[in-house]
Amino acid sequence: MPADRRAINAPDKVTTARHQFFSQRKVPEALVSTTILKSWIRCSQLGHDTARPPVFEPLEARNLRERKEQHELLRRLYRMELQTLLRGARATGGIVVLSDPEGTVLDAEGDVGFAGKAATMALRPGVVWSEASIGTNAIGTAIHERRPVMVRGGEHFHEPHRDMSCAAAPIFDPTGTIMGVLDLSSHASAMPPATLSMVRLIIDQVEHRLFNDAFNDLDVVRFHTDPSLLGTARECILVFDGDRLVAANRYGLKSIAREWGDIGHTRFSDIFDAPSPGYVFGNSLRFRDNGIAHCRLHLRGGRVVPTAIPGAAEPEPEPISADGSAHDSGTAVTEPIPWPKPWFDSHATVSLNHAVRLVDADVPLLVQGETGSGKEAFARAVHACSSRADKPFIAINCAAIPESLIESELFGHEEGAFTGARKNGARGLLREANGGLLFLDEIGDMPLPLQSRLLRVLQDRQVMPLGGGRPVPLDIRIISATNQDLSELSRESRFRDDLYYRLAQFTITLSPLRERVDRRLLIERLWAEVSRGQTRLPVDVRDRLAAYEWPGNYRELVGALRALAALGGANQMSLEQCLPQALRTPSTLRLDSEQTDRGLLQHHTQDVIRSALEEARGNISMAARKLGINRSTLYRHLQRSITRQ
Numbered sequence: 044m045p046a047d048r049r050a051i052n053a054p055d056k057v058t059t060a061r062h063q064f065f066s067q068r069k070v071p072e073a074l075v076s077t078t079i080l081k082s083w084i085r086c087s088q089l090g091h092d093t094a095r096p097p098v099f100e101p102l103e104a105r106n107l108r109e110r111k112e113q114h115e116l117l118r119r120l121y122r123m124e125l126q127t128l129l130r131g132a133r134a135t136g137g138i139v140v141l142s143d144p145e146g147t148v149l150d151a152e153g154d155v156g157f158a159g160k161a162a163t164m165a166l167r168p169g170v171v172w173s174e175a176s177i178g179t180n181a182i183g184t185a186i187h188e189r190r191p192v193m194v195r196g197g198e199h200f201h202e203p204h205r206d207m208s209c210a211a212a213p214i215f216d217p218t219g220t221i222m223g224v225l226d227l228s229s230h231a232s233a234m235p236p237a238t239l240s241m242v243r244l245i246i247d248q249v250e251h252r253l254f255n256d257a258f259n260d261l262d263v264v265r266f267h268t269d270p271s272l273l274g275t276a277r278e279c280i281l282v283f284d285g286d287r288l289v290a291a292n293r294y295g296l297k298s299i300a301r302e303w304g305d306i307g308h309t310r311f312s313d314i315f316d317a318p319s320p321g322y323v324f325g326n327s328l329r330f331r332d333n334g335i336a337h338c339r340l341h342l343r344g345g346r347v348v349p350t351a352i353p354g355a356a357e358p359e360p361e362p363i364s365a366d367g368s369a370h371d372s373g374t375a376v377t378e379p380i381p382w383p384k385p386w387f388d389s390h391a392t393v394s395l396n397h398a399v400r401l402v403d404a405d406v407p408l409l410v411q412g413e414t415g416s417g418k419e420a421f422a423r424a425v426h427a428c429s430s431r432a433d434k435p436f437i438a439i440n441c442a443a444i445p446e447s448l449i450e451s452e453l454f455g456h457e458e459g460a461f462t463g464a465r466k467n468g469a470r471g472l473l474r475e476a477n478g479g480l481l482f483l484d485e486i487g488d489m490p491l492p493l494q495s496r497l498l499r500v501l502q503d504r505q506v507m508p509l510g511g512g513r514p515v516p517l518d519i520r521i522i523s524a525t526n527q528d529l530s531e532l533s534r535e536s537r538f539r540d541d542l543y544y545r546l547a548q549f550t551i552t553l554s555p556l557r558e559r560v561d562r563r564l565l566i567e568r569l570w571a572e573v574s575r576g577q578t579r580l581p582v583d584v585r586d587r588l589a590a591y592e593w594p595g596n597y598r599e600l601v602g603a604l605r606a607l608a609a610l611g612g613a614n615q616m617s618l619e620q621c622l623p624q625a626l627r628t629p630s631t632l633r634l635d636s637e638q639t640d641r642g643l644l645q646h647h648t649q650d651v652i653r654s655a656l657e658e659a660r661g662n663i664s665m666a667a668r669k670l671g672i673n674r675s676t677l678y679r680h681l682q683r684s685i686t687r688q
């Protein structure tokens with residue numbers, strides 16, 4: 044038989060597969076995709092018989108109308124894309140079909156000729172195209188698989204459907220629930236393989252629109268490594284409530300290697316190098332693995348973090364004067380310099396993650412650190428990332444309240460409890476913090492008698508206001524902070540050791556700013572905030588700032604940067620001139636960190652060489668072999684260290 048006749052008469056793979064599966068009850072090997080094969084198996088188990096047409100009952104007109112109303116948002120989004128879809132359908136002489144999440148066809152339009160034929164095959168509004176109802180088909184199988192599916196000709200379960208091919212993809216809402224399915228169907232032979240890609244592109248648009256004007260009360264992070272894709276349907280979108288991922292688009296999930304099921308269980312700090320979106324500034328987002336993406340943040344309350352996306356400029360905010368009223372943009376008024384957000388390094392971020400878990404698990408924390416090292420900022424970040432983020436955060440500075448008032452401030456009082464008591468009494472800060480987090484700053488300065496009272500409150504989990512009244516149950520999480528050595532104070536009996544053990548069930552020590560290795564980066568970020576991104580910090584000024592000891596830690600640094608921005612930001616003075624006095628005196632500067640690094644490296648190299656020589660009992664060749672370098676290199680190192688000494 045000539046080759047061409049053989050080709051014409053040979054059954055195609057799908058026909059062979061159907062014969063093996065439906066007639067011979069065999070599993071066809073490599074003739075159809077596993078998606079189709081699995082669907083055939085499912086449909087057989089559901090009792091479908093390929094020889095008989097499926098039995099279905101279309102919805103009555105009234106029920107169909109109701110169903111359409113129920114899915115009005117889906118249909119509106121679909122209609123926005125309809126013209127493009129119809130162009131695609133016309134090209135293949137096919138129809139566009141929209142179904143609800145159960146597979147009920149809501150709308151079907153396109154080529155009149157094919158629409159008539161499709162209707163005879165039951166592909167018309169009101170009919171449910173689930174696998175259970177119709178057998179293997181693109182709509183039902185896409186719903187089952189939760190992904191785009193193409194079903195061509197004989198891949199359909201039932202014989203009558205062999206005449207058509209369908210490409211369908213589910214539309215996901217931002218939490219991963221299927222909202223509906225979009226399908227393009229045409230004559231079996233007319234469907235080009237690219238049809239499914241086109242359906243996917245349309246779905247991208249529909250899903251992207253779901254984020255417009257939504258989530259105003261949450262933080263929306265839009266990002267992409269390619270800045271030109273920001274603002275398009277292919278940008279990655281993640282939505283956070285505090286630090287918890289609560290919604291996303293498919294691109295967002297894919298970029299962070301997560302799935303729909305991870306929504307609600309993933310924290311911002313699991314992915315990015317910051318505790319929550321509120322801690323990101325500017326238009327770059329750093330991943331934990333150090334990758335960088337361009338981003339655009341819409342923080343809760345409608346605040347948009349400024350970015351520099353071409354063609355997507357944000358409207359200029361109206362200038363606000365110190366008293367809060369808007370003023371003419373022409374008036375030369377000095378605007379208040381912003382207070383920058385804390386920017387944690389990787390050590391503090393790890394501690395933050397631990398702290399959030401501990402606080403959520405009701406384990407009291409003690410945060411230690413020098414003055415200005417960010418203890419309160421840290422506690423606030425813990426609160427913002429904890430499950431109590433929407434509950435109160437009450438900070439009490441035990442050193443700042445006069446001793447005579449601490450008791451009533453903390454525990455509250457009844458009316459007339461003491462001379463000067465408030466008219467209707469006071470709830471007290473402990474009760475203000477009920478349900479939320481209490482931050483006891485400078486706990487080491489709490490007077491001893493009050494320590495006993497606080498201990499009792501913590502043990503009994505209830506507070507009794509001064510002057511009597513009924514005890515009030517308390518549900519608070521506690522973070523205490525100190526810049527003193529609390530264990531030392533307790534050894535000297537200046538702090539109750541039982542209270543110490545109660546409050547310090549886990550201790551976190553924040554490092555001083557001078558020990559932070561990414562000081563240059565930190566300074567640049569803080570500067571970008573205080574200068575509103577309008578001036579660049581000269582490299583030498585940045586390096587001087589980075590090299591300073593900063594005894595007042597972040598508080599001092601932030602103060603200096605704000606002063607620099609106020610004086611030099613508008614270029615009235617050079618930034619160099621505006622440096623604080625202490626920074627203009629070279630003796631207060633530490634070694635430049637690169638020099639320090641170089642010194643450490645040299646020191647380390649000498650150590651390694653010394654021990655290799657010791658092990659080799661002074662034998663240069665053997666020591667060089669141990670070190671994996673040649674003898675001349677080792678001689679050069681030895682020569683250098685001798686000249687240095």
Ligand SMILES: Nc1ncnc2c1ncn2[C@@H]1O[C@H](COP(=O)(O)OP(=O)(O)OP(=O)(O)O)[C@@H](O)[C@H]1O
Pocket residue numbers: 383384385386387388412413414415416417418419420421484526569597598601
């Ligand atoms: N990691 C950080 N990055 C940038 N700024 C920070 C950081 N931590 C704290 N700050 C800023 O430094 C200032 C002082 O911080 P904070 O009050 O938290 O320090 P503290 O350790 O509680 O001080 P004290 O010991 O005096 O109570 C604040 O303006 C805060 O926003």
